[in-house]
Amino acid sequence: MTESSRACPFASRRTLLVATAGLAGAILGRRAGAEAAPAAAPGPDRLPFRGAHQAGILTPQQTHTYFAAFDVTTRDRTELIALLRRWTDAAERLTAGETAAPLGTDMGQPGADSGEALGLGPARLTLTFGFGPDLFAHDGVDRFGLAAHRPAPLLALPRFNGDQLVPERSGGDLSVQACADDPQVAFHAVRQLARLAYGTAQLRWVQAGFLPRTPAGETPRNLMGFKDGTNNPVGDDAASVVWAGAEAPPWLQGGSYLVVRRIRIALEHWDRTEVDFQEQTIGRHKYSGAPLGAKDEFAPLPLAANDADGNPVIAENAHVRLGAAASTGGARILRRGYAYDDGANITAERWPPWRQGLEYDAGLFFLAYQCDPRAGFIRIFETMAKLDALNQFTTHTASALFACPRGVAEGEFIGEALFAAT
Amino acid sequence: MTESSRACPFASRRTLLVATAGLAGAILGRRAGAEAAPAAAPGPDRLPFRGAHQAGILTPQQTHTYFAAFDVTTRDRTELIALLRRWTDAAERLTAGETAAPLGTDMGQPGADSGEALGLGPARLTLTFGFGPDLFAHDGVDRFGLAAHRPAPLLALPRFNGDQLVPERSGGDLSVQACADDPQVAFHAVRQLARLAYGTAQLRWVQAGFLPRTPAGETPRNLMGFKDGTNNPVGDDAASVVWAGAEAPPWLQGGSYLVVRRIRIALEHWDRTEVDFQEQTIGRHKYSGAPLGAKDEFAPLPLAANDADGNPVIAENAHVRLGAAASTGGARILRRGYAYDDGANITAERWPPWRQGLEYDAGLFFLAYQCDPRAGFIRIFETMAKLDALNQFTTHTASALFACPRGVAEGEFIGEALFAAT
Numbered sequence: 018m019t020e021s022s023r024a025c026p027f028a029s030r031r032t033l034l035v036a037t038a039g040l041a042g043a044i045l046g047r048r049a050g051a052e053a054a055p056a057a058a059p060g061p062d063r064l065p066f067r068g069a070h071q072a073g074i075l076t077p078q079q080t081h082t083y084f085a086a087f088d089v090t091t092r093d094r095t096e097l098i099a100l101l102r103r104w105t106d107a108a109e110r111l112t113a114g115e116t117a118a119p120l121g122t123d124m125g126q127p128g129a130d131s132g133e134a135l136g137l138g139p140a141r142l143t144l145t146f147g148f149g150p151d152l153f154a155h156d157g158v159d160r161f162g163l164a165a166h167r168p169a170p171l172l173a174l175p176r177f178n179g180d181q182l183v184p185e186r187s188g189g190d191l192s193v194q195a196c197a198d199d200p201q202v203a204f205h206a207v208r209q210l211a212r213l214a215y216g217t218a219q220l221r222w223v224q225a226g227f228l229p230r231t232p233a234g235e236t237p238r239n240l241m242g243f244k245d246g247t248n249n250p251v252g253d254d255a256a257s258v259v260w261a262g263a264e265a266p267p268w269l270q271g272g273s274y275l276v277v278r279r280i281r282i283a284l285e286h287w288d289r290t291e292v293d294f295q296e297q298t299i300g301r302h303k304y305s306g307a308p309l310g311a312k313d314e315f316a317p318l319p320l321a322a323n324d325a326d327g328n329p330v331i332a333e334n335a336h337v338r339l340g341a342a343a344s345t346g347g348a349r350i351l352r353r354g355y356a357y358d359d360g361a362n363i364t365a366e367r368w369p370p371w372r373q374g375l376e377y378d379a380g381l382f383f384l385a386y387q388c389d390p391r392a393g394f395i396r397i398f399e400t401m402a403k404l405d406a407l408n409q410f411t412t413h414t415a416s417a418l419f420a421c422p423r424g425v426a427e428g429e430f431i432g433e434a435l436f437a438a439t
Numbered sequence: 440m441t442e443s444s445r446a447c448p449f450a451s452r453r454t455l456l457v458a459t460a461g462l463a464g465a466i467l468g469r470r471a472g473a474e475a476a477p478a479a480a481p482g483p484d485r486l487p488f489r490g491a492h493q494a495g496i497l498t499p500q501q502t503h504t505y506f507a508a509f510d511v512t513t514r515d516r517t518e519l520i521a522l523l524r525r526w527t528d529a530a531e532r533l534t535a536g537e538t539a540a541p542l543g544t545d546m547g548q549p550g551a552d553s554g555e556a557l558g559l560g561p562a563r564l565t566l567t568f569g570f571g572p573d574l575f576a577h578d579g580v581d582r583f584g585l586a587a588h589r590p591a592p593l594l595a596l597p598r599f600n601g602d603q604l605v606p607e608r609s610g611g612d613l614s615v616q617a618c619a620d621d622p623q624v625a626f627h628a629v630r631q632l633a634r635l636a637y638g639t640a641q642l643r644w645v646q647a648g649f650l651p652r653t654p655a656g657e658t659p660r661n662l663m664g665f666k667d668g669t670n671n672p673v674g675d676d677a678a679s680v681v682w683a684g685a686e687a688p689p690w691l692q693g694g695s696y697l698v699v700r701r702i703r704i705a706l707e708h709w710d711r712t713e714v715d716f717q718e719q720t721i722g723r724h725k726y727s728g729a730p731l732g733a734k735d736e737f738a739p740l741p742l743a744a745n746d747a748d749g750n751p752v753i754a755e756n757a758h759v760r761l762g763a764a765a766s767t768g769g770a771r772i773l774r775r776g777y778a779y780d781d782g783a784n785i786t787a788e789r790w791p792p793w794r795q796g797l798e799y800d801a802g803l804f805f806l807a808y809q810c811d812p813r814a815g816f817i818r819i820f821e822t823m824a825k826l827d828a829l830n831q832f833t834t835h836t837a838s839a840l841f842a843c844p845r846g847v848a849e850g851e852f853i854g855e856a857l858f859a860a861t
Contacts, residue, residue: 133661133662136653185785201650201660208706223783223797224782227622230562238555242557291549
């Protein structure tokens with residue numbers, strides 16, 4: 018079965034049937050170019066930009082991210098397309114370790130590139146683009162003639178229990194996730210794209226993140242000190258989780274949906290709790306990463322096991338239980354998040370011990386890919402937002418959903434199939 | 440000449456004479472322990488914590504920093520000393536890649552370590568401690584019986600032209616600069632010190648920073664795209680710039696003064712300027728890093744050269760001219776700063792083109808060491824703050840000065856000589 022005819026296993030049957038009946042021709046039509054190799058063979062530090070899928074989704078995680086959401090300020094579809102062409106050209110250059118445009122043309126005019134990544138190499142840079150719901154229709158206005166091609170799942174995420182979202186730091190028409198093994202390379206890449214957007218789109222919100230330099234083969238620890246990602250899908254399983262299939266419009270087949278959540282973690286409270294309480298909250302042992310009651314990090318979760326008192330070994334409200342596919346009707350996502358650290362904020366509490374002082378503005382910049390958010394993050398988090406014991410320590414302050422088009426074939430610009438169809 | 444009897448070459452003669460007359464005995468008294476080797480030989484990824492000088496000053500820069508200023512909340516000198524003892528013990532363990540305290544004692548109580556650096560190794564972690572002016576006297580109160588031992592230069596920095604300081608993000612009684620090749624290792628270290636300070640001191644403000652992974656031997660570029668640090672002192676020259684000598688009280692001899700400035704750079708404006716304008720502003724070529732009119736990055740600045748029209752090749756208000764020792768009466772500092780990136784803020788301008796949108800909250804987290812700030816940063820920046828063409832693009836939003844005690848001898852705690860003397 019070819020990838021494009023494969024359906025998202027999590028999409029509803031009805032959606033799938035409609036899609037496969039109406040769009041088979043279009044599906045077949047997009048294969049030829051997508052297989053073309055990049056102009057130069059990538060080295061170990063250079064990842065190909067073009068291909069059947071966008072890089073930066075199944076790509077092994079780099080150590081740093083710089084994420085940006087843009088508002089499109091033009092009302093002109095032609096200008097939007099021109100921007101996506103510029104971004105595509107620049108992204109191909111940047112991921113090859115080159116400047117956004119050739120230098121030497123920039124005396125007497127603003128530079129072709131801001132220059133801070135000169136000499137740093139590609140650093141495994143990937144640039145992953147997404148389209149937000151408002152690009153298709155905003156306040157009922159079909160801004161760019163795309164409304165008919167909005168995929169059904171591409172709507173603002175529902176309001177979840179406990180959400181404390183800052184609107185100015187949520188949403189967006191366009192998204193770019195830059196990931197690299199050097200923070201300056203990731204920042205530089207987004208900055209060039211922002212410069213190329215002058216007059217057409219502008220930054221709406223940004224977020225940097227990092228991962229620890231965990232030895233190869235080990236699971237990185239998050240800022241709560243727990244291994245994070247043990248049960249993340251890998252290989253073909255991950256591919257089946259993330260890539261939209263025949264149920265999606267053609268421009269999105271081989272693409273994915275990105276859910277973004279900025280999650281502050283009250284580390285100053287977490288640090289005052291006992292390790293065994295932390296383990297009960299998560300449902301895993303802190304140091305080994307093994308499920309409670311097990312020794313091996315990768316042991317299956319003993320969701321049915323009870324202790325001597327008849328209580329579940331993994332509590333009903335433990336984080337791992339609520340996230341497990343067994344608890345969510347099989348919902349799956351690929352998490353590709355980063356720790357974030359934006360310093361600290363001044364706080365004053367109205368409850369005992371009426372503490373005044375700094376709270377870390379740090380936590381998890383949650384990024385998750387899936388082939389259908391309704392059967393992925395939304396299904397998982399609707400329950401988790403209500404019940405998860407971890408919610409005592411977490412606050413979601415930003416949220417967004419983007420549809421990330423399939424990969425960019427040779428000669429194409431990102432999302433070209435969407436505009437060609439309309 | 441031994442290091443401790445050498446004087447800061449930039450200190451005034453009168454200060455020096457007073458110091459050498461009164462404190463010779465104390466100077467000699469501190470040598471025995473300071474030379475002791477650390478318990479285990481450091482590997483390439485582990486830097487020694489104890490020694491004649493604090494690590495993290497002349498240490499080649501790591502790729503990440505996490506800086507924290509603390510307010511001391513106790514009024515009890517004994518508690519302050521106990522904190523410095525706990526910090527010293529923890530710092531020695533953390534820089535060796537160990538947990539802040541041994542694990543295994545933490546079931547049933549808050550953990551000995553928050554755990555997020557487990558398995559990451561030392562990552563070249565250094566922890567550099569400093570004492571702020573208010574530790575010695577605050578609003579005229581000698582809080583801990585230290586006022587008589589405040590070194591004369593340790594006063595709040597003067598207000599400079601253009602300062603836009605946020606008081607809550609400036610100053611502090613105690614400082615810790617954590618530097619490491621892994622951002623999570625640096626964050627983790629400060630977090631453990633904050634936990635060990637519960638009830639005695641609390642975080643006042645923090646700042647993370649990073650450097651690009653520039654190839655060895657090359658000068659890293661800052662976010663303006665220019666090589667930054669070409670003329671930074673190295674080797675013995677750097678040692679003569681940073682280490683306080685006989686003019687300082689004994690606890691500070693072999694220590695240094697740290698000037699901290701958080702400098703936002705208006706990258707969104709900088710990016711709209713022409714490269715040749717940028718070069719005139721800095722006084723160097725952007726791509727090579729060479730002084731204007733020269734080819735080689737390390738060529739001397741042609742401060743006396745004029746062009747065909749009789750104008751200076753390096754403008755009177757160019758950044759490098761104002762910072763050069765020739766313009767400052769020989770003032771020198773060792774810069775050890777990092778780029779910072781705290782995302783972006785919403786802005787609305789009252790001048791044309793009345794732009795609304797995001798401005799980067801990014802720039803330079805300026806950290807500079809010197810043996811006397813009056814003859815170092817203060818002398819340089821008093822002029823620079825008024826005249827530097829670069830000021831059009833920079834805003835100083837945080838400021839602090841700390842005296843960093845000499846290194847920690849075996850069996851000592853950080854700053855012990857200060858408390859022993861009082």
